[in-house]
Amino acid sequence: MGKDIDNRTREVYGRLWRYVTPHKLIGMVAVIGMTVTAIIEGALVLLLEPLMDEALVAQNLTTAMWLPIAFVTIFVLRGISGFATEASLGWIGRSVISSLRRDVFRKFLTLPTKFFDQQTTGPLLSRMTYNVEMVAESVTSVVTIAIRDVLTVFAAIGVMLYQSPTLTVFVAFLFPVIAAIVHFLGVAFRRYSDRIQDSVGEVTQVTEEIIRGNQVVKAFGGYEYEQNRLEEVDERNRKQNLKLIRVRSMGVAVTQVIFGVGVAAVIYAASRESVDGDLTPGQFISFFSAMMLMLQPVRRITNVNATLQRGVAGADSLFEIIDEDDEIDTGTVHADRVNGNVEFRNVSFSYGKDDKKVLQDISIVVKSGTTLALVGHSGSGKSTLASLLPRFYDVDSGDILIDGTSVSDYSLASLRDNISFVTQDVVLFNDTIGNNLAYGQLKNKTEEEFLAAAEAAHVVEFVNDLPEGFDTMVGDRGVLLSGGQRQRIAIGRALLKNAPVLILDEATSSLDSHSERRIQEALNVLMKDRTTIVIAHRLSTVERADQIIVLDAGRIVESGTHSDLLAANGHYAALYRIQFSDT
Numbered sequence: 001m002g003k004d005i006d007n008r009t010r011e012v013y014g015r016l017w018r019y020v021t022p023h024k025l026i027g028m029v030a031v032i033g034m035t036v037t038a039i040i041e042g043a044l045v046l047l048l049e050p051l052m053d054e055a056l057v058a059q060n061l062t063t064a065m066w067l068p069i070a071f072v073t074i075f076v077l078r079g080i081s082g083f084a085t086e087a088s089l090g091w092i093g094r095s096v097i098s099s100l101r102r103d104v105f106r107k108f109l110t111l112p113t114k115f116f117d118q119q120t121t122g123p124l125l126s127r128m129t130y131n132v133e134m135v136a137e138s139v140t141s142v143v144t145i146a147i148r149d150v151l152t153v154f155a156a157i158g159v160m161l162y163q164s165p166t167l168t169v170f171v172a173f174l175f176p177v178i179a180a181i182v183h184f185l186g187v188a189f190r191r192y193s194d195r196i197q198d199s200v201g202e203v204t205q206v207t208e209e210i211i212r213g214n215q216v217v218k219a220f221g222g223y224e225y226e227q228n229r230l231e232e233v234d235e236r237n238r239k240q241n242l243k244l245i246r247v248r249s250m251g252v253a254v255t256q257v258i259f260g261v262g263v264a265a266v267i268y269a270a271s272r273e274s275v276d277g278d279l280t281p282g283q284f285i286s287f288f289s290a291m292m293l294m295l296q297p298v299r300r301i302t303n304v305n306a307t308l309q310r311g312v313a314g315a316d317s318l319f320e321i322i323d324e325d326d327e328i329d330t331g332t333v334h335a336d337r338v339n340g341n342v343e344f345r346n347v348s349f350s351y352g353k354d355d356k357k358v359l360q361d362i363s364i365v366v367k368s369g370t371t372l373a374l375v376g377h378s379g380s381g382k383s384t385l386a387s388l389l390p391r392f393y394d395v396d397s398g399d400i401l402i403d404g405t406s407v408s409d410y411s412l413a414s415l416r417d418n419i420s421f422v423t424q425d426v427v428l429f430n431d432t433i434g435n436n437l438a439y440g441q442l443k444n445k446t447e448e449e450f451l452a453a454a455e456a457a458h459v460v461e462f463v464n465d466l467p468e469g470f471d472t473m474v475g476d477r478g479v480l481l482s483g484g485q486r487q488r489i490a491i492g493r494a495l496l497k498n499a500p501v502l503i504l505d506e507a508t509s510s511l512d513s514h515s516e517r518r519i520q521e522a523l524n525v526l527m528k529d530r531t532t533i534v535i536a537h538r539l540s541t542v543e544r545a546d547q548i549i550v551l552d553a554g555r556i557v558e559s560g561t562h563s564d565l566l567a568a569n570g571h572y573a574a575l576y577r578i579q580f581s582d583t
């Protein structure tokens with residue numbers, strides 16, 4: 001078990017090291033700074049001997065002259081080396097944070113949709129903030145300890161050996177005891193740091209949810225429930241932190257006690273004249289100071305082992321994400337613009353391996369330029385079917401073909417370039433209306449294309465009333481806009497993309513019948529020369545489709561045109577009657 005942890009630690013640190021190596025030059029500055037600092041610390045305690053014996057006791061004038069100069073020089077040097085160390089290590093630390101953050105973010109962009117379905121947001125978010133900081137702190141601390149403190153200990157030991165070898169050997173017996181304790185505490189530490197990271201994620205999760213859902217909290221009086229939820233996770237976080245603090249401060253205390261006992265023993269031994277002949281007062285003070293000089297570094301070595309373990313736990317959680325598999329993108333077919341013949345061939349799909357089939361044996365042919373309408377009860381699998389086309393998910397069995405080529409044979413980029421999607425939940429980013437409409441690669445479109453799309457989607461209509469026009473910020477997830485306005489931006493985005501295959505998932509659901517009719521006109525123009533899959537609860541939007549498929553519990557139960565299906569007097573006719581009596 002202990003071996004496993006050590007191997008893991010080494011492996012994780014090896015990987016982290018690769019984030020540090022690009023900064024070799026700055027690293028050299030830090031190493032030099034730390035080395036100089038350690039040497040200076042040693043020199044300081046060494047100088048205590050002439051200070052005592054010659055300048056103070058023997059009143060030697062020459063020594064009294066050069067000693068002050070030496071001290072000033074040394075402190076100036078120490079200031080410089082200290083600054084160089086701090087600044088360069090800080091620089092490296094921040095660089096490690098940035099690179100890790102970017103790597104994780106890049107991964108988030110390319111992970112399959114399934115990954116996000118299975119994770120909660122809070123812990124994922126806290127990795128980007130809390131965990132990366134933890135890791136960088138760990139890296140810089142460990143480097144400081146490994147170089148500056150270790151060298152300081154060596155310098156101190158050098159001074160001690162120089163002043164009194166016998167006493168040094170005596171002190172050396174104390175160290176195995178300290179090492180054993182340090183090791184034991186490190187194991188305990190790692191356990192708690194893991195749990196702390198988990199509980200930070202929980203706190204983020206709960207907080208994010210109440211911010212996002214503040215209206216629901218208010219409307220349903222969820223105050224107490226949410227407060228309790230927070231207190232529960234926060235309490236867990238507090239307890240784990242306290243345990244960590246306890247282990248850490250115990251480490252410090254125990255080390256100090258052991259050291260204190262050592263000091264007492266040294267004082268006792270040194271006061272017996274038999275040790276190394278006669279120690280002068282200066283030699284003893286110098287030896288003793290060297291020993292005290294070791295106290296801080298040794299204490300930090302205890303602490304840093306803990307920080308190291310914390311860093312390992314943090315880095316582990318980051319590498320875990322970085323190592324996740326990307327979306328499968330092995331297709332090589334590239335199509336600038338497909339014709340848009342879409343075929344679902346015996347498609348079956350379930351969200352998880354053991355989950356029930358959400359779609360079963362679906363076969364549909366949609367000829368280029370025609371419109372397919374998907375209707376069916378809520379939960380029948382309409383959105384799922386649509387999301388398979390741009391490969392947000394991959395089919396379990398069967399195949400989906402565009403122009404006779406399997407969607408998995410296209411490169412993801414090429415496949416998605418050819419599909420416009422208005423999703424059921426409109427997603428807007430905290431940016432301007434203009435940037436939300438011309439999102440991503442749509443930035444490259446011309447001003448005319450942009451305005452034409454905005455006009456057709458009736459975005460211009462409400463943008464003109466805004467003082468800042470297209471530069472108006474939409475707020476977090478678009479909260480500053482109405483549902484219908486958001487939907488119009490999403491439609492504008494799809495229009496602007498002008499792809500040969502268009503998917504509209506409940507695209508006009510938040511619009512009043514007046515706007516809906518007008519957007520429908522724009523959509524009709526748009527749908528004319530491209531393959532369209534439209535999903536709608538309102539049957540008025542599907543009446544004109546070339547082909548209507550009725551889904552029920554993941555199976556096709558009916559298909560045909562509006563008039564065919566009405567004549568058949570089956571599922572569709574029943575749905576239609578319900579709709580009709582509604583209005």
Ligand SMILES: Nc1ncnc2c1ncn2[C@@H]1O[C@H](COP(=O)(O)OP(=O)(O)OP(=O)(O)O)[C@@H](O)[C@H]1O
Nearest residue numbers: 117351358376377378379380381382383384385424
């Ligand atoms: N990400 C997901 N993970 C697991 N199951 C899911 C996921 N999304 C949907 N489902 C399940 O798949 C089934 C079909 O959902 P889907 O969203 O395709 O229905 P829908 O026909 O679009 O319904 P609606 O008309 O309400 O939008 C539902 O039973 C749903 O619970």
Ligand SMILES: [Mg+2]
Nearest residue numbers: 382383384424
């Ligand atoms: Mg749906």
